[in-house]
Amino acid sequence: MTNGKVIIALGLVVAAVLIQTTVFQHIRPFGYAPALGLLTVIALARLLEPEQALFVAFTGGFLQDIVGGAPLGLWASTFTIVAFITLKVRDREIAGTPVILLGVFGLTVIGQFTYAILGTLFGQGIINRPGFIGDLLVPALYNVVLAYPIFWLVKVTVRPPERSWAA
Amino acid sequence: MFPSGRRLDRSTALFVTLLAVGFLVATFDVRSSGDSFTTVIRGGAQTLVSPVQQGIDFLIRPVVGFVDGISNVAGLSDQNVRLEAEVRQLEQRLLETSALERRLAELEAINDLAPPEDLATVTARIYSAGASTFDQIRLVNRGSDDGIIVGQAVIDEDGLVGRVDLVTKTSARVRLITDPLVSVGVRVQDTNQTGVTTGRGDELLRLDMFDATQPVREGAVVLTDGSLFPPGIVVGFADETKSADVGFALRTTVDPSAAFSQLDFVKIVVGWSPLDADPEATDPLVNAPSFTDPGSERE
Numbered sequence: 001m002t003n004g005k006v007i008i009a010l011g012l013v014v015a016a017v018l019i020q021t022t023v024f025q026h027i028r029p030f031g032y033a034p035a036l037g038l039l040t041v042i043a044l045a046r047l048l049e050p051e052q053a054l055f056v057a058f059t060g061g062f063l064q065d066i067v068g069g070a071p072l073g074l075w076a077s078t079f080t081i082v083a084f085i086t087l088k089v090r091d092r093e094i095a096g097t098p099v100i101l102l103g104v105f106g107l108t109v110i111g112q113f114t115y116a117i118l119g120t121l122f123g124q125g126i127i128n129r130p131g132f133i134g135d136l137l138v139p140a141l142y143n144v145v146l147a148y149p150i151f152w153l154v155k156v157t158v159r160p161p162e163r164s165w166a167a
Numbered sequence: 168m169f170p171s172g173r174r175l176d177r178s179t180a181l182f183v184t185l186l187a188v189g190f191l192v193a194t195f196d197v198r199s200s201g202d203s204f205t206t207v208i209r210g211g212a213q214t215l216v217s218p219v220q221q222g223i224d225f226l227i228r229p230v231v232g233f234v235d236g237i238s239n240v241a242g243l244s245d246q247n248v249r250l251e252a253e254v255r256q257l258e259q260r261l262l263e264t265s266a267l268e269r270r271l272a273e274l275e276a277i278n279d280l281a282p283p284e285d286l287a288t289v290t291a292r293i294y295s296a297g298a299s300t301f302d303q304i305r306l307v308n309r310g311s312d313d314g315i316i317v318g319q320a321v322i323d324e325d326g327l328v329g330r331v332d333l334v335t336k337t338s339a340r341v342r343l344i345t346d347p348l349v350s351v352g353v354r355v356q357d358t359n360q361t362g363v364t365t366g367r368g369d370e371l372l373r374l375d376m377f378d379a380t381q382p383v384r385e386g387a388v389v390l391t392d393g394s395l396f397p398p399g400i401v402v403g404f405a406d407e408t409k410s411a412d413v414g415f416a417l418r419t420t421v422d423p424s425a426a427f428s429q430l431d432f433v434k435i436v437v438g439w440s441p442l443d444a445d446p447e448a449t450d451p452l453v454n455a456p457s458f459t460d461p462g463s464e465r466e
Contacts, residue, residue: 025295
């Protein structure tokens with residue numbers, strides 16, 4: 001069952017990365033696309049065991065590296081860092097939609113910023129780009145919009161609702 | 168937070184390990200070139216993933232086209248008015264263009280430039296973009312089976328798009344000229360001065376000229392100089408009028424002619440290699456006086 005969860009989680013991240021590179025090639029409101037891979041990793045890290053979440057995040061990030069244009073390992077490291085931070089804060093969540101949405105926004109910005117720093121360190125010249133702030137903030141806003149559908153999908157797929165005799 | 172302290176330690180250890188692996192792989196990928204294991208991994212994974220990506224693209228394309236069509240209907244009336252004004256402007260420009268064409272023919276004759284339409288090309292469809300906002304790449308459905316190799320120029324009807332930087336049997340990755348890693352040797356058409364454009368990661372390119380004896384005027388056509396890409400391909404248009412700041416060094420921006428957000432089909436130039444380039448054609452000292460100062464040529 002545990003391995004099954006990990007495989008399903010990996011499937012979700014793979015699907016997110018593939019949708020990111022195909023569907024959001026065409027659908028880019030105001031020239032930006034959401035960071036769907038990051039959002040899926042955040043959603044998974046809220047539900048999976050810590051080791052599972054880190055493993056899934058690293059593997060998903062590695063796939064995003066492969067289909068992207070940056071050196072291998074940068075998205076893998078970024079996803080792992082975001083998953084780790086999510087694991088650290090997930091049990092401190094104060095119930096309520098605004099807090100969760102703010103969390104998604106913050107984690108996406110952290111993820112994008114981490115990637116930008118790593119990318120710049122590895123010669124990609126990301127941080128000094130004009131419009132860098134927009135590249136950080138707009139995808140994070142889109143992730144906020146997509147947060148609830150993705151959270152719901154991940155919850156339904158990875159952790160089916162527990163059944164009881166009373167239900 | 169976690170069920171036990173032991174679990175926290177294990178997850179932290181795993182986190183540090185994965186991070187170290189990520190950094191090691193990234194370092195190796197950056198430092199190695201050619202047929203390293205990272206290139207093999209990318210190629211192999213791309214071969215597996217590209218059919219799925221092409222399938223999703225095949226499914227989503229009609230839906231996107233339908234949505235685009237509906238949104239376009241609403242704007243048709245305004246568009247009609249705008250187009251009528253544009254037609255009037257274009258008629259005016261047509262007169263100027265014929266003069267420019269004569270000038271271009273003269274330039275090509277002087278520099279022995281081959282017009283890009285003479286080059287053998289392979290048409291390819293873009294089926295995937297980069298995985299994030301920071302990626303300036305496109306994946307196309309042509310690969311080594313179609314004669315595509317790394318380094319070939321990619322163009323569309325408007326001008327230079329990028330260059331091929333990864334090839335599998337059935338697909339290739341194109342790095343756009345807007346990527347900071349891509350530099351293009353260029354020539355400003357009206358002054359014949361050479362320079363280098365480098366991507367900035369946004370819509371504009373940075374143009375550096377090191378021996379700019381004349382200003383670059385706004386709207387000047389910037390063409391490839393034939394050093395790494397076939398000569399005479401339009402790269403873009405100077406974004407502003409600019410003179411050399413210090414000595415002969417000039418830095419300005421170029422608006423690329425290709426509309427990267429609307430790319431659907433591109434052509435990969437397979438009939439030209441940088442080895443075909445005439446080394447003298449890229450030497451600004453040889454070419455600059457020939458057009459800008461006819462008197463020196465006579466000497």
